[in-house]
Amino acid sequence: MGIQVTVDLVIFSVQESALKVWLVKRDNRPFKGHLAIPERVINKNESLDQAALRELKEETRARQVYLEQLYSFGDRKRDPRGRVVTVAYYALLPGDQAKRVSPNGSGAAWRSVDALPPLVFDQKRIVNYAVERLRTKLEYTTAGFQLLPRKFTLSELQAVYETILGKKLDKRNFRKKMDLLGVLKPLREWRRTGRKPARLYMFKGKKFERLKDKGILFPF
């Protein structure tokens, strides 16, 4: 009586035009040393959300992160330790913050979802499930915002969508849609890295709040 409950985290970021997942080398049994998504045994005085959030912070030191419960996995034989039910969450980490997450020696790294190494337990399934959910979400919401820094250009945003959806989008249609959604605030700032300077945008806080689903956490 009493089952082990863990929280698994699929942490996404987009870097170098690829959708990446944060993988760590397990430092506990079983499968010590194998690649895995971060996992934490929840302790008795934290909620599931708190456990997920704490794990996320320990891994990334990030703030303002999109975090949502994904699904719970509880097949009988999914963990050789015995009965372990895991509640999976996924998080979207802005690219700039993602780059700051140090590979801290331990073999942890960002890996492209297109070329995942073998993962322990049923984590491959969990990651695939998260990728599907993310794609679905992008089709009908604006959640892609969360993978970019606070200020960004429309081309950068479009690139994120194209990366995750795996297809090219029409620039004019994309911009029209973003405009219609009405969640972008054009700034009086321009990014001058390319040739022609590109306008920067931010998300409007209020609209953003209203768009968020139940189930989405905004820790700050």
Add this chain to the structure above:
Amino acid sequence: MGIQVTVDLVIFSVQESALKVWLVKRDNRPFKGHLAIPERVINKNESLDQAALRELKEETRARQVYLEQLYSFGDRKRDPRGRVVTVAYYALLPGDQAKRVSPNGSGAAWRSVDALPPLVFDQKRIVNYAVERLRTKLEYTTAGFQLLPRKFTLSELQAVYETILGKKLDKRNFRKKMDLLGVLKPLREWRRTGRKPARLYMFKGKKFERLKDKGILFPF
């Protein structure tokens, strides 16, 4: 070390033009005798899905039931027993089968979601969450099928949608949409209860399979 894991079931049906939930009188502590949705402590050799399915069958003796994992609830103080994480599922039970589920003396009954009695723990939240999910699902899928017997008329189907969505729908547009979805097979049978006989329909198995989401279970 080890946390109690339960499965909670929100079992829906539509009867007398109302969306109903199956409530039972708890026969265990805590809150013995209070109204609650069915709950089961999962045991070590069944998966979450199996636990949910088994609970569903024990409650309803039904088959061919739509069953889908809803969300996991794990707030610290949600259960006075101590730390209990629950994985909630919801099920859609055809009206005719629902009527056959016996109130078996124990005070269990179908209750309208519009007038829910107080429930134990955070189960009100769970039920509300399930209702929202069901509404969302009906807006963009055909899941409402599952609340009707195998053969049904278009008016019956429309009534189910109107009940759950809480608004009137246009008959012609509704039928056009159902037709477009292409999942209904018109039968050479008519229901002769009203004045003019109404044609009966079934769902096409193959199309239906293709429409189903990941996460939906068809036990048979």
Add this chain to the structure above:
DNA sequence: ACAAAAGTGTTCGATATACACCCATGT
């Protein structure tokens, strides 16, 4: 001057919405 990415409108097809009358039957 030219290369490179930024920016900008219109047309067309598909899908959703609004809306009203005739039909087949039981009483």
Add this chain to the structure above:
DNA sequence: ACATGGGTGTATATCGAACACTTTTGT
């Protein structure tokens, strides 16, 4: 004959998809 729910089509608005050129800068 009439009351009841069954059944049917068209016009309009809205949304998504396709499509190409000009602008601004750095080199």
